[in-house]
Amino acid sequence: MILFEKKNRTHLEPALHNENLYDYYDRSARKDVSKVRDVLNEWFECYPETEKHELKSRFKKTFSSAFYELFIFSLFKNQGFAIIIHPKVPSSNKRPDFLLKKDDIEFYLEAKEARDKTIKQEAHQRRINQIYDSLNKIKSPNFFLRIEKLILKNERQPSTKKIISSIESELKKIDPDKVTELIQNFGFDGSPRIQIEDINLKLVVSLIPKDPEYRDKGGMPIGAYPFEVYWGGAEDSIKNSFSKKAKRYGKLDKPYIICINAIGSRFSGEYDVGNAVWGSIALSWSNDPNNKDEKLVRQKDGLFFSDNGPIFQNVSGILITYAMEFNIPVSKYWFIKHPFSNHDLDFSHFEMTYQYAKNDKININQGKSIGEILNIETNWLEDE
Numbered sequence: 124m125i126l127f128e129k130k131n132r133t134h135l136e137p138a139l140h141n142e143n144l145y146d147y148y149d150r151s152a153r154k155d156v157s158k159v160r161d162v163l164n165e166w167f168e169c170y171p172e173t174e175k176h177e178l179k180s181r182f183k184k185t186f187s188s189a190f191y192e193l194f195i196f197s198l199f200k201n202q203g204f205a206i207i208i209h210p211k212v213p214s215s216n217k218r219p220d221f222l223l224k225k226d227d228i229e230f231y232l233e234a235k236e237a238r239d240k241t242i243k244q245e246a247h248q249r250r251i252n253q254i255y256d257s258l259n260k261i262k263s264p265n266f267f268l269r270i271e272k273l274i275l276k277n278e279r280q281p282s283t284k285k286i287i288s289s290i291e292s293e294l295k296k297i298d299p300d301k302v303t304e305l306i307q308n309f310g311f312d313g314s315p316r317i318q319i320e321d322i323n324l325k326l327v328v329s330l331i332p333k334d335p336e337y338r339d340k341g342g343m344p345i346g347a348y349p350f351e352v353y354w355g356g357a358e359d360s361i362k363n364s365f366s367k368k369a370k371r372y373g374k375l376d377k378p379y380i381i382c383i384n385a386i387g388s389r390f391s392g393e394y395d396v397g398n399a400v401w402g403s404i405a406l407s408w409s410n411d412p413n414n415k416d417e418k419l420v421r422q423k424d425g426l427f428f429s430d431n432g433p434i435f436q437n438v439s440g441i442l443i444t445y446a447m448e449f450n451i452p453v454s455k456y457w458f459i460k461h462p463f464s465n466h467d468l469d470f471s472h473f474e475m476t477y478q479y480a481k482n483d484k485i486n487i488n489q490g491k492s493i494g495e496i497l498n499i500e501t502n503w504l505e506d507e
């Protein structure tokens with residue numbers, strides 16, 4: 124069994140917003156997609172034969188989570204670990220993703236995504252994506268569409284047939300050269316707007332004229348989407364994902380590593396990781412009026428320590444990644460050892476950079492990049 128069959132592919136368009144990613148990768152003839160497909164097939168070939176059917180089925184249903192499990196499997200296999208899929212544990216009927224063995228160490232490992240959004244928010248985004256996919260069918264030979272506002276007023280999925288017809292009708296009335304002149308004189312505020320509102324939705328679209336040589340060339344009409352503004356980062360989703368996995372198996376007989384793929388839109392990297400693992404940053408000062416001693420400190424709200432002392436001591440460490448199928452060799456990661464674990468694990472067996480606490484300081488032991496471990500060049504998607 125292979126993940127993607129060898130066949131003739133001709134589709135060169137980008138993926139739709141709501142398209143199943145497995146289906147898109149399986150039909151796309153783009154060169155960069157072909158390279159991703161080849162890597163995933165190579166990894167899949169090394170996966171245990173008895174587990175391939177289940178993993179391939181999950182790729183077809185939830186591409187990103189299945190990708191992450193295969194990514195983690197390959198990442199540790201390339202570091203010399205023997206891997207058992209879904210091993211039994213003595214304290215639970217549930218089974219972790221992997222049991223890894225190398226030299227004189229053994230440990231369990233779980234892989235999970237952290238995506239920032241609730242199930243309800245994900246469903247809401249899919250409804251919006253469906254509208255975007257419909258709007259990208261608009262015939263707009265002279266303009267790109269800039270979606271300034273899209274508000275869904277209720278739980279109904281709006282019909283877009285009349286919306287498309289209305290926008291196409293308005294576009295025929297507008298001279299792209301005159302719009303270009305307006306934008307040159309007044310900026311994008313001078314661009315005409317098409318507004319549509321009914322009981323289900325409110326949509327505001329402004330127009331970006333195409334250069335004359337690109338008019339009547341086809342392609343997807345949406346050129347810009349609304350900006351998303353967030354208050355806060357991804358530390359809460361990392362914490363929630365970690366705690367669910369940390370409590371899943373009770374008391375374990377071996378060390379336990381939890382891998383979190385933080386791929387939500389709010390994830391900012393080092394800052395979120397530090398807040399989630401070591402505790403959020405706060406300003407501290409003295410009550411002494413002659414010496415305020417103001418400084419930044421970590422609060423006791425991280426994954427390893429609380430006001431009541433060490434927590435989640437059944438876990439030996441956490442690996443936080445920002446890994447997707449198109450950024451494999453340059454995927455960022457943070458591998459962190461639990462300083463108070465009941466099952467100490469010797470991190471020198473890993474080829475990865477890791478953090479550890481010693482003498483009240485966070486220390487870093489340098490290791491390899493993801494690309495170096497997986498033997499994938501950073502420019503792997505570029506044309507040869």
